Amino acid sequence: MLCRLGGRWLRPLPALQLGVRVPPLAPTSTGGIKHSALPAWAVASVSAVGSGGPGSWYEALATSAPVQGAEEVLLGVHTATGLPWWACIGLTTVALRGAVTLPLAAYQHYILAKVENLQPEIKNIARHLNQEIAVRANQLKWSKRAARLTYLKNMRRLVSELYVRDNCHPFKATVLVWIQFPMWIFMSIALRNFSTGATHSEGFSVQEQLANDGILWFHDLTALDSTWILPISVGVINLLIVEIFALQKTGMSRFQTYITYFVRAVSVLMIPVAATVPSSIVLYWLCSSLMGLSQNLLLRSPRFRRLCRIPLTKSDSDTPYKDLFAAFYAKFISRT
Numbered sequence: 001m002l003c004r005l006g007g008r009w010l011r012p013l014p015a016l017q018l019g020v021r022v023p024p025l026a027p028t029s030t031g032g033i034k035h036s037a038l039p040a041w042a043v044a045s046v047s048a049v050g051s052g053g054p055g056s057w058y059e060a061l062a063t064s065a066p067v068q069g070a071e072e073v074l075l076g077v078h079t080a081t082g083l084p085w086w087a088c089i090g091l092t093t094v095a096l097r098g099a100v101t102l103p104l105a106a107y108q109h110y111i112l113a114k115v116e117n118l119q120p121e122i123k124n125i126a127r128h129l130n131q132e133i134a135v136r137a138n139q140l141k142w143s144k145r146a147a148r149l150t151y152l153k154n155m156r157r158l159v160s161e162l163y164v165r166d167n168c169h170p171f172k173a174t175v176l177v178w179i180q181f182p183m184w185i186f187m188s189i190a191l192r193n194f195s196t197g198a199t200h201s202e203g204f205s206v207q208e209q210l211a212n213d214g215i216l217w218f219h220d221l222t223a224l225d226s227t228w229i230l231p232i233s234v235g236v237i238n239l240l241i242v243e244i245f246a247l248q249k250t251g252m253s254r255f256q257t258y259i260t261y262f263v264r265a266v267s268v269l270m271i272p273v274a275a276t277v278p279s280s281i282v283l284y285w286l287c288s289s290l291m292g293l294s295q296n297l298l299l300r301s302p303r304f305r306r307l308c309r310i311p312l313t314k315s316d317s318d319t320p321y322k323d324l325f326a327a328f329y330a331k332f333i334s335r336t
Contacts, residue, residue, distance in 0.1 A: 062189050066182070070190035075206070085213035085221055089191070089280060093287035096183065097295065104176040105295050106308040113311045114168035125158050184288060188281050195222040195278035210280055221280035230282040231274035237289040238267035244296055247327040248315075300324070 061067065077095075078088045129151060137147040163169040197207040210221040218225050225231060242263050274282045298304055300320040317323050 062193055066186045067189045067193070070183075070186040071193065074187075074190060074194070084215070085210050085280070086215045086218075086283060089221075089284050090287045093187075093284055094291060096187075097288065097291035100183065101176065101180050101291075102295055102298075104179055105299060106310065108173045108176045109299050109305070110308065110310045111168050111170065111173040113313050114166050115163075115170055115173075116313045116315065117311055118162055118166060118168070121162065122159055125162075126155060129154055129158065187284055191280045191284055192278065195280050210278075214279065218279040218283070221283065222278050224275065224277070225279045225282060228271075228275055230279060230286055231271045234274050234282060234285045234289055235267055235271035237286065237293055238270060239264060241289070241293050241296060242267060243328070244293075244324065247324060247331065248300075297321070 073096075074088065074092055077083075077092045078085065081088065081091065083091065133147055133151045133154075136142070136150075142150070160169075194206045195210055207222055211223075212219070214221045217227055218230065242260065246260050270285075274285060299308075302316065302318060302320070305316070
């Protein structure tokens, strides 16, 4: 019987007659190891990825070089340390966050502090420019629209010159997001590949190791956390990070308020999402969130900010942790 593949009619090889055994798409239980079932979507692309056939954008991402690099990092840490996988995931997260995102976060605070210190000068320039434009508009009979456009054009130019002068364009403060978010995605997909056996090299053996290298109530890192403790912990930690950010901002703009509500909603939405992925991924998310919370608190320390040469600003406090607790108590405890 002929079959059609890629526009050609091919005759399949008589695998059964030759005694060739076709391997299953997912590893079966060996050595008494029992693998917990994952949702269908979590293993749907394993066959396509393993066969090298055309697949979706996610399948291409799952086999991309950055994800393979993340897999190599995890395997390297596991091989070098000999630690169980739950400890390797935590150690890798701490190492990456400490070596990559902490310096970028300090640089972000450095740029934002310089931008904040420019605000009095920017307000002064805006006041003088507004007066000058008003005089010129009166002399040349400009319309309100023409005067407004002239003001905005010159204001943008002058502010841009200030940013160039002090080398602190606000866009530089976004470099943390452009590095941290892709790294989070690549590490998550790498752990997903390990947990579903979708890797090309040691995927099956790593999957079996993950099934026995958990701790506490999540012994099987390839299974879901049926207790929901890990997913809820991820959501709570992320919400705590959002609230700490909101507490330090006084007089937020409408846009900042909308962004804060949006991030709160995403933090809550992460709970049911985390309940549908392997525990290895949720453990990584939890470790990453805990490191994010720690970095947020560390970057409030006056001593650490001086160590990073972050300029002093008017909003800086000598007792940031005491102020944070007082604000938290006033907002959430004293009202109850």
